[in-house]
Amino acid sequence: MTSIATQIKINEVLEQLGIQEINPGTSTGSQHFSTGDILESYSPVDGQLIAKVTTTTASEYEKVILTATAAFQTFRQIPAPKRGEIVRQFGDKLRQNKEALGKLVSYEMGKSLQEGYGEVQEMIDICDFAVGLSRQLHGLTMHSERPGHRMYEQYHSLGIVGIISAFNFPVAVWAWNTALAWVCGDVCVWKPSEKTPLCGIACQNIIAEVLKENNLPEGISCLINGDYTVGERMTQDSRIPLISATGSTRMGKIVAQTVAARLGKSLLELGGNNAIIVTPDADIKMTIIGAVFGAVGTAGQRCTSTRRLIIHESIYNKVKQALTDAYKQLRIGNPLDENNHIGPIIDQNAVKQYQQALDKIIKEGGKLIVPGGVLSGEGYESGCYVQPVIAEVENHFEIVQCETFAPILYLMKYSGSVESAIALQNGVAQGLSSAIMTNNLREAELFLSVAGSDCGIANVNIGTSGAEIGGAFGGEKETGGGRESGSDAWKVYMRRQTNTINYTTSLPLAQGIKFDLD
Ligand code: NAD
Numbered sequence: 024m025t026s027i028a029t030q031i032k033i034n035e036v037l038e039q040l041g042i043q044e045i046n047p048g049t050s051t052g053s054q055h056f057s058t059g060d061i062l063e064s065y066s067p068v069d070g071q072l073i074a075k076v077t078t079t080t081a082s083e084y085e086k087v088i089l090t091a092t093a094a095f096q097t098f099r100q101i102p103a104p105k106r107g108e109i110v111r112q113f114g115d116k117l118r119q120n121k122e123a124l125g126k127l128v129s130y131e132m133g134k135s136l137q138e139g140y141g142e143v144q145e146m147i148d149i150c151d152f153a154v155g156l157s158r159q160l161h162g163l164t165m166h167s168e169r170p171g172h173r174m175y176e177q178y179h180s181l182g183i184v185g186i187i188s189a190f191n192f193p194v195a196v197w198a199w200n201t202a203l204a205w206v207c208g209d210v211c212v213w214k215p216s217e218k219t220p221l222c223g224i225a226c227q228n229i230i231a232e233v234l235k236e237n238n239l240p241e242g243i244s245c246l247i248n249g250d251y252t253v254g255e256r257m258t259q260d261s262r263i264p265l266i267s268a269t270g271s272t273r274m275g276k277i278v279a280q281t282v283a284a285r286l287g288k289s290l291l292e293l294g295g296n297n298a299i300i301v302t303p304d305a306d307i308k309m310t311i312i313g314a315v316f317g318a319v320g321t322a323g324q325r326c327t328s329t330r331r332l333i334i335h336e337s338i339y340n341k342v343k344q345a346l347t348d349a350y351k352q353l354r355i356g357n358p359l360d361e362n363n364h365i366g367p368i369i370d371q372n373a374v375k376q377y378q379q380a381l382d383k384i385i386k387e388g389g390k391l392i393v394p395g396g397v398l399s400g401e402g403y404e405s406g407c408y409v410q411p412v413i414a415e416v417e418n419h420f421e422i423v424q425c426e427t428f429a430p431i432l433y434l435m436k437y438s439g440s441v442e443s444a445i446a447l448q449n450g451v452a453q454g455l456s457s458a459i460m461t462n463n464l465r466e467a468e469l470f471l472s473v474a475g476s477d478c479g480i481a482n483v484n485i486g487t488s489g490a491e492i493g494g495a496f497g498g499e500k501e502t503g504g505g506r507e508s509g510s511d512a513w514k515v516y517m518r519r520q521t522n523t524i525n526y527t528t529s530l531p532l533a534q535g536i537k538f539d540l541d
Pocket of ligand 1: 187188189190191192214215216217249250251253254255258269270271272273274275277278291292293294295325326327426428455497498502
């Protein structure tokens with residue numbers, strides 16, 4: 024069998040993206056330096072070592088923060104539309120590198136090549152969005168209660184935005200943050216996941232070129248590498264006013280407390296436990312496509328992956344049968360081969376968690392109707408390929424209440440009206456994405472009403488995964504409450520200032536308070 028690395032000519036990909044055998048994982052634009060421990064990046068696709076990265080030491084971290092702080096002084100003075108022009112050029116560079124970067128995402132993280140390209144496309148889309156936004160960073164004007172006074176609000180750049188990201192969207196999450204932060208006049212320091220460091224280096228190399236071509240300070244985009252200890256340095260650092268952290272709820276709870284202890288701001292994008300409600304009025308064919316893609320896409324490793332299907336008892340057996348038939352068609356294997364639907368999960372530890380979850384389902388009284396298993400043999404040498412699972416469970420099972428980052432889909436029944444399905448859907452600690460499949464207007468509107476889904480994302484006749492960049496993205500409850508990407512998510516990257524100007528010769532006080540001096 025031809026090695027996968029040869030199939031995608033990984034050396035050519037790495038060369039195009041400026042990645043060497045050993046890479047300095049600390050960089051401020053064109054300056055690459057780091058002397059910390061070595062981080063090895065293995066591909067879950069074929070188990071091969073792709074390259075090594077040196078991590079950021081404490082003193083190197085200091086240097087990065089000083090460089091970023093200095094860059095901010097310059098960058099914030101550049102008019103926002105001119106900063107938008109830099110983001111436009113960055114979007115163009117991403118277009119030129121889409122194929123190489125998409126392949127690296129697929130090979131280092133394990134998602135399908137189509138999804139790897141999709142992730143880069145999402146970066147390009149957010150750049151386009153941010154360019155327009157750079158001319159729309161507006162506040163309101165208000166009428167003052169005092170004569171001869173003018174009142175308005177404006178948004179100013181915040182400073183350094185610290186970005187901590189997860190392995191499953193190794194490039195897009197960074198761009199969601201940076202494209203907006205840069206037009207807002209902020210500078211960024213990024214710590215990518217220790218599981219996908221090469222994607223971080225590739226992105227940094229692309230933006231470094233843009234900054235160099237425009238004679239801009241390299242500290243506008245900084246990269247630091249390492250495990251959670253490097254992330255901790257950022258969360259404790261009061262020179263970073265905003266920490267945008269994407270990852271598990273476990274991580275988010277620690278980050279939230281650390282940042283709050285210094286009264287910093289945090290933007291948290293954490294775990295999900297997303298459900299689709301299937302009502303008697305659902306279009307079954309659409310439901311099956313939405314549910315299967317939602318459950319097995321990215322091998323169940325999206326924060327928005329469909330974890331639970333809440334099906335009305337009257338159609339339960341029909342949906343269950345259609346799903347098990349659909350699962351028989353799924354092809355698992357090399358994600359760079361477009362014939363396959365499902366690639367590997369990220370590493371051996373994730374495989375262990377998948378196996379433990381299956382044991383727990385049975386222990387708690389659940390039933391595996393598509394039983395799953397770990398694949399071995401030719402093409403599966405990395406040991407990271409698992410079969411997708413369908414299990415019948417109760418919503419209150421401890422395992423169902425947790426997010427297992429693997430392709431495991433839980434089926435559960437509801438009876439009576441859609442209110443009871445909504446109660447099940449909301450009956451978990453997480454609140455990211457949700458969906459209802461129905462052609463009944465009353466059910467759909469109820470689901471979207473204040474008495475409906477309690478999630479940050481609620482869809483009708485669409486699955487739970489696959490958000491567009493135009494909307495604000497994020498979730499409630501243990502998903503962390505943050506919003507990124509579209510709509511007015513940009514406001515978190517700026518500080519708001521309210522201004523009142525008196526253009527009279529007297530000094531009337533607000534609320535009519537009298538304070539006279541002779
Ligand atoms: P993870 O929590 O293990 O790690 C995420 C990042 O946090 C890594 O860079 C890690 O080094 C860092 N980190 C961990 N502990 C830290 C600490 N105490 N202080 C500072 N940094 C710390 O998550 P993962 O396994 O990489 O990603 C999967 C998780 O991410 C899932 O729960 C998934 O739902 C979630 N996720 C959420 C979104 C969203 O937008 N809501 C998007 C992608 C992934």
